[in-house]
Every structure is written in C-alpha cells, then in structure tokens.
Amino acid sequence: MNVDENLTEEAWEADVASLLGGLPFVDPPPGLIDDVLTHRPLHSGRVVLGLGLAAVFAIGAWLGTGNIGGDFVVPPVADLVAQHDVTADEASDVEVLNSNLGFTVGSGDSAVEIEQVPGSSDAASLPDGFERRATFAGSELEQQIYASSSSAVSIFIQPGAVDFDDLPAEGRTTIEGVAAWSDPVTMTVVVQTTDSAVTIVGLSESEVSTVVASIEAPGTFADRLGRRVGEWTAQLGFADPS
Amino acid sequence: MSTDQSSDLVPSWDDVAHTHSRFIYSVAYRLCGNHHDAQDLVQEVLLRVRRGLANYQPGNFEGWLSRITTNAFLDRVRKQKRRPTQPLPDEPDRYIEGSPGVSAEIAQRDLPDHLQELLMTLVPEYRVPVVLKDVLGFSYEEIADHLDIPIGTVRSRIHRGRSRLRDKLSV
Secondary structure: OOHHHHOOOOHHHHHHHHHHHOOOOOOOOOOHHHHHHHOOOHHHOHHHHHHHHHHHHHHHHHHHOOOOOOOEEOOOHHHHHHHHHHHHHHHOOHHHHHHHOOEEEOOHHHOEEEEEOOOOOOHHHOOOOOEEEEEEEEOOOEEEEEEOOOOEEEEEEEEOEEOHHHOOHHHEEEEOOEEEEEEOOOOEEEEEOOOEEEEEEOOOHHHHHHHHHOOOOOOOHHHHHHHHHHHHHHOOOOOOOO | OOOOOOEOOOOOHHHHHHHOHHHHHHHHHHHHOOHHHHHHHHHHHHHHHHHHHHHOOOEOHHHHHHHHHHHHHHHHHHHHHHOOOOOOOOOHHHOOOOOOOOOHHHHHHOHHHHHHHHHHOOOHHHHHHHHHHHHOOOOHHHHHHHHOOOHHHHHHHHHHHHHHHHHHHOO
C-alpha cells in the first residue's frame, strides 16, 4: 500500500497545496542552456581550479611547518573543508581532470602531486553510487575524492594519532564508543584508525557510522574504519593504514 | 506544474539540456527564488547530469533530475551557511499586501510571484519538501527517498511548511 494513502490532510493543507500546485513552469533565460552546452560554467572553471591549487599550496605549506608528522596530529579542519569545496566539483568533472591534471605543484615537503585516477570504481565502498574521481597525494596528507551524480565526499588521511583535545570542544563525540569529532554544518567527521587520522568531509556522523557498520568484519569501530580506509587507499597504491 | 513520471529511454546530455531545461529551471527557480541563483544552480545540475547519465537506470527521469537539483541546492545551502552571503531577490517590491485596494484581478495575476516570495520565507528544510510535494507532485515516499530522510520527517516538515504558508497567506 502506498504510504500516501494512509495520510490525511486537513482542508487548509489541501488549499495551500492546491495554490502551490498552480505555480507555472518557468522558462530559462534565452541562451542559458546553449551557454552551458558550449562553455564552461563560470563557477567551476579555472578560477576554481586556481583556488583549489591555492588550497593545496596552503595545506602543503602547513605540512611543511612541521605541525604534523609526530605522534599526534590535529587535522586542519577548516582548510580541509575549503580544499574539499574547491576541488570536489572540479575533480568530479572528468573533462577538467583530463585537461588540467598530471602535473606537480611545489617541491620538497610541500610537494603535492595531482594525478588522475583511472576510471575504475569502488562504488560499493561508499553509499549512493559514489565513485572515486581523483586523488591529491602529498608526503603527509592524501585526499581522495569520491562523487556520485549529486554529491561529493573527500577523505583526508594523515599518519599519526588525532589530538582531539586540540579540536573545538563542541564537536567532540563518540562513534560506537570511539572518540571522534564532527561538525554537522560542514558535514565533517574526524576519526582515528590504528595509525592514521582520517577526516571525512561530505558525510554526516551517522552516515560514517553506517558505512563502517556495513563492513562485516570483527573488531572495534576503529579496526573496521581502518579496513574501510585501507580498501580505499590500497587501490591507489598507498600504504594500508589498517 | 506536473511531472512526467516515467521514461524507459536514457537521453543524451544535449537532449536533457534542451528537452528538460524548462523542468530543471523551474525546480531551481522554485527552490532558489531568484533567477541569478537559479541559473547558477541549473549550470551545476547539468554538469552533474552529464556525469551521472552513464550510471542512470531508466525509470522516473524527472524524479532523477529533481533529486539532482534538490541535492545540488542543499549542497549550496550548506556552503552558504559556511560562507553567508546576502540573497538578492529579483523584485522585492512586488510583495502583495492584503489591502482592499488591490483588485482581485491583479492579485490573481501576481499570485505566483506572491506564492514564490512566501516559499522563500521557509527555511530550506521545509521549502524543499513542500516544493517537491505541492509544486512538483512527488509522493511522500519519493520525497523521503530523494532527501534520504524518514517519511515521517517528510510529512511533518511539509505540514509545518504549509502551516507557515497558511499563516502568511491569511495575514
């Protein structure tokens, strides 16, 4: 039975719905669709790539200061979210990847290689048909971007243990009894695997929990998260942090 | 507005852009409330459509398009929460006061603009399901699937959204 059949609406609700149902279609401005078909939209073009590279530089420089690399790390959440924002749309546009990637930015500790990932997919690793689109790999930080037809997720991996005490207190939480940090506004979750700090941008705390819970393997949440992260990273040839 | 509920064919990106642009733009405009943001959203939606067509499973095509559009809209809302910007209504002076001097004919003619302005007074959490249900005609189940939230939540948000609209309509 259709659930709708069980729902009753008051008369005033039907009146409001009827009014809204009478709203007409709206024609797009002349030329808009042709512009989209023939030109790169303004908001996802080279400007965005430039911002993305700037964010990569910023993170690279931050890494170069020696803030991480020891036993404890504090993920630069705001920078990682900004990095996700400016790279997710761009990296999920295959044509942009083809035309812009395959080069190295910076040098030394701040080197961040940008490589195009072949078309292989591990959609089963994330919900809603996500496929891996790209990776930004540095010496101390890896970003993997997964995208579906309607959304994108970035997974940042840093070696070390998360220093949760240095993250904003209001975001501290636990997932299956394991310390974590989350921000529902930016949809950011910081979790700890055996030897890596993992920052996930684009999934809520409950979604992260659901994804990890789907792994049929023994062990704690951190063990299973590590296994999942290992699945993600192993395909790219990185060390399996689990 | 009504939607084409089914299609067994997977159109090309060009076909989608040309054939369904009016539908996509209408959804975008009803969610954004102004043409500037609607145009940006349509551009983003068409790019997502291009990426997603390869994996599209034939079915309710306009349902798929509306899902992409609402997700893209909600992504933008989340980003705007992180970087607040001042919205720019197209014609803010066209709000119709309920004074007796306004003729019924004029009120009727401008009703869509008035309703659109009222929709924009709803927070996105209420506006999106109300638009999907009452403007586009999707079922509660479809909306719950679109937004990945429980059907009870969909129902309560639509009820509250309609209630707020009723209050404003009766002022």
